[in-house]
Amino acid sequence: MMSYNTKLLLIVFLLFSVKCLAQEKIYFGQTEIGFLYGRGVEQWDGNHEERIDVSFMTFHGVHLSKNNVIGFSAGFDQYDEISIIPIALGWRGFLGKEGKPKIFGGLDLGGGSAVFEKKISDEWSKSWYEGGLLVSPSVGISFPSRKDKTALSFSFAYKRQQISQFYGTLSRAGTQRIATDLLPPEFSSLTENSFLFRSFVFRAGLMF
Numbered sequence: 001m002m003s004y005n006t007k008l009l010l011i012v013f014l015l016f017s018v019k020c021l022a023q024e025k026i027y028f029g030q031t032e033i034g035f036l037y038g039r040g041v042e043q044w045d046g047n048h049e050e051r052i053d054v055s056f057m058t059f060h061g062v063h064l065s066k067n068n069v070i071g072f073s074a075g076f077d078q079y080d081e082i083s084i085i086p087i088a089l090g091w092r093g094f095l096g097k098e099g100k101p102k103i104f105g106g107l108d109l110g111g112g113s114a115v116f117e118k119k120i121s122d123e124w125s126k127s128w129y130e131g132g133l134l135v136s137p138s139v140g141i142s143f144p145s146r147k148d149k150t151a152l153s154f155s156f157a158y159k160r161q162q163i164s165q166f167y168g169t170l171s172r173a174g175t176q177r178i179a180t181d182l183l184p185p186e187f188s189s190l191t192e193n194s195f196l197f198r199s200f201v202f203r204a205g206l207m208f
Contacts, residue, residue: 028069028092030059032155032205038198040080053078055159055201059090059106067094073108079197082163084112084131099148104155106138112161125169126187132162132194142207150208157201165193 033056040051054076061071069092077084088110096102112131119128140155168183168190183190 026062028059028061028063028071029208030057030092030153030205031208032057032153032203034155034201034203036077036079036159036197036199036201038200051080053080053199055199055203057086057203057205059092061090061092068092073110077112077159077161079161079163079195079199082114082129082195083116084161084163085115086110086112086131086134086136086161088134088136094142099144101144102142102151104140104142104153106140106155106157108134108136108138110134112163114163123170125167127165127167130164130166132164133160134162135160136201138201150206153205153207155201155203157203159197159199159201161197161199163195163197165195167191167193 033054036051036053036055038051040049055078057073057075059071059073061069063069071090071092072088073090074085074087077086086108088108090106090108092104092106094102094104111134114129114131117129119126121127136157136159138155138157140153142151142153144151168187170186171188
């Protein structure tokens with residue numbers, strides 16, 4: 001059993017900790033919308049058309065220190081006709097004085113999900129998309145509000161996103177495949193086409 005003095009010290013410590021947490025902001029949020037600029041998928045003649053697509057991002061993190069934040073981000077990116085949900089771990093770092101405009105940098109590492117892309121299948125074949133590795137460094141500037149609770153942000157980023165398209169021919173009933181075949185049981189063949197989208201990203205939004 002704890003003594004009265006120990007309980008009293010514990011209560012004082014907890015109250016002091018809560019007060020400190022309330023005074024110092026721990027949570028950090030960033031939400032931005034903008035566009036992706038880059039080259040589209042290679043055409044039949046080997047050329048690439050320029051593309052401008054929509055990009056949305058929301059980042060949620062905690063302060064490691066006054067000017068360093070770690071967290072995770074999610075959003076929505078459109079690449080030509082392919083919709084990707086980017087999910088990544090990220091870092092944000094700030095340079096500047098409180099109450100003044102700040103320069104910030106960031107880095108996001110993760111992957112993309114093609115959950116919005118329709119899987120096409122019939123009695124002969126199946127095709128679908130899968131997202132791959134995502135890397136995105138960024139830099140920007142933030143302008144705090146008068147009460148310094150939110151800030152208007154403008155950012156410029158480079159985003160490297162891998163996407164794969166799979167097309168598989170289904171095995172016919174009664175067909176036997178070679179035992180060393182590494183294909184999934186239902187397929188007699190499986191083809192993967194890989195796409196690498198490199199984009200310059202321009203976004204604007206809020207930090208809170």
